[in-house]
Amino acid sequence: MDSVRTPDSETAEPSVTPAPDSLGRKVRSAARWSLINTVVMRLGNFATGILLARFALGPAQWGVYGIAQTVLLVLLSANELGVSLAIVRWDGDPRRFAPTVLTLATATSGLLYAALFVSAPAVAGLLDTPDASGVLRVMCLCLVIDGVAQVPAGFLTREFAQGRRMLVDALNFLLSTAVTLTLAFAGWGAMSFAWGAVAGNIAALVGCALAAPGTLRFGWDPQQARALLKFGLPLAGASLLALAVVNVDTMVVGSTLGGVSLGFYVLAFNMSGWPVRVISEAARRVSFAGFSRLADSPQALAQGFSRALGVLVTGTVPLCVLLGGLAAPVVHLVYGGRWLPAADALPWLMALGLVRIGCELAYDCLVATGQRRSLILTQALWVLALVPVLIVGARLGGIVGVSQGHVLVAAGLVVPAFLHALGRAGIGLAHIARACAWPFFGGAVMTLVIVAAKHLFGDGTPALLVIGPAALACYAVCVLPGRRFLLGSRTPETA
Incomplete structure (x- = not known):
């Protein structure tokens, strides 16, 4: 297959392919850090879920949370139109086109959130969960935060920097869990998940920006934007379909049962x-x-x-x-x-x-x-x-x-x-x-x-x-x- 090039491929520096041993070491090290990160975070989420299910929330409130989480995940699959993957995939120096990626991702995320805010009551009613309207409006603030964070997070992935990513995720988990538990035991119901998610995503954005300094710079190059959209839109469509596969069941169960x-x-x-x-x-x-x-x-x-x-x-x-x-x-x-x-x-x-x-x-x-x-x-x-x-x-x-x-x-x-x-x-x-x-x-x-x-x-x-x-x-x-x-x-x- 032809190599994927940056929009300024005529002037981009040749991609430097890592030596075999260097690539192998990077992948193995990143895989180890990623596994440790995921296990620790998931065990923490597991323990949090037990506390909430046993002592704070019932099946109906979990249902409201499930609807809000489903809508958020579907929107997240397309909130930056797939352009952030260029940070990981394209040859050349990603800092040349990162400002355009950041502008596109932030703009599309903001537009998606505005559309969701207006349509939240209709979406909740269509899914036979009217109580989910307010939760949707709060939880989907994560759309905008995630859109901004995609660029520094992409740099961490490109560099196999999973050790730094673990610190970012730990910060996200600690803050989101603290907020969720505090509000849940105070009687906030499913809304506790929403504010917890927002707090955690803000922490992740700050952490990614510190772990990949200099990557949060806005800019615009029309030629780059066209190439990024040509690259990203098919991937965003595929990602949206992939998320629909594992979330359409929630909508079917909610509206039917x-x-x-x-x-x-x-x-x-x-x-x-x-x-x-x-x-x-x-x-x-x-x-x-x-x-x-x-x-x-x-x-x-x-x-x-x-x-x-x-x-x-x-x-x-x-x-x-x-x-x-x-x-x-x-x-x-x-x-x-x-x-x-x-x-x-x-x-x-x-x-x-x-x-x-x-x-x-x-x-x-x-x-x-x-x-x-x-x-x-x-x-x-x-x-x-x-x-x-x-x-x-x-x-x-x-x-x-x-x-x-x-x-x-x-x-x-x-x-x-x-x-x-x-x-x-x-x-x-x-x-x-x-x-x-x-x-x-x-x-x-x-x-x-x-x-x-x-x-x-x-x-x-x-x-x-x-x-x-x-x-x-x-x-x-x-x-x-x-x-x-x-x-x-x-x-x-x-x-």
Whole structure:
């Protein structure tokens, strides 16, 4: 494929490709910091969620929060029109076009927020959650803050500076959690999430600006702007479709089944996202930049993608199997008995979470290799197939039917589409099979062990202490033959 160039490519300095060992070290170091960051932040969010669910908020308030969070995430996917990815992807000195990126991102974010502010009551009413109107107006202030922060955050990603990024995220977490807990226990309900999110995003903006000094400079170059929009709009469209895939269910449940069912579903969906957030999110902070460096070498890209997928799947499968197979005792132990209806949907959502991890890594790879058309078509197919299936599932089976519909569309339609697109990028089925074979075998053995152990020890909370360690031990034995592939040689192709 042709290299993506900056708008001033005629005068841009040649891109300096890092030496193989240097790139490998950068990727591995960034991956370690990113994993530590994600694990620490997610454990903190996990503990905060337990406190709120047990002592401060009920299912209906979680439903309001779920609606507001869904709308925010969908808008965030397109708030800067995809132009900030040029900071990571384009060759040359990014400081030449960063001021134009910042101006575009800030302007479009501000316009989106203005439109949301005016339409918030109508959006909340359409989703059968009128109480969400005020929460939407406050929480979506994060749109503007995020738009400004995209440029310094992009520089941190480009430089693999995940150590500095961890400090920024820690600042975000501490402030947002403090505000959310304080307001929730003071009786502010779902609005506590909104103000907490705003406070955390302000802290993140300040932290990013300090970690990447000199990057918050506004400017405008019409030629750069045209090139940035040509580059970013397809990516923003693909990102919007990707967010719609994992958020349209919230809208379907809210408008079809009501706020209480939505609260149970949001809790189950958040639980199913634990492996996705802890493992996949850590990888994605490095994967796009890493794949971009390998995009011009199909063999290196295929090897790098295969090994990255193998690591992700190996770490995710046991978490998904444990949470799915022991859904009821886990929900009861963590959140309390009133949240048990959420456990019915959790096994299916864990299967969806495993599929999402692979699809998200494929998404980053396709973006890095410039296959935006294939990406958009795949995401559009996913959304178009998903909406009617989820509506039928909600009417026939409640939140369980919605979860089953998700898995049906993802496994039966979307995975083959992504495999086809990856094949066009030079990543064949053999690479995918090699990455997934041992983890999937281990997951199947884990499932059998859990089913058999539940017959012996029951489905209560004490059984977790016996079943969990036994299943994990079996999984570890099963995946040992694949350890050499996962560790590999320390070259940029396998980093």
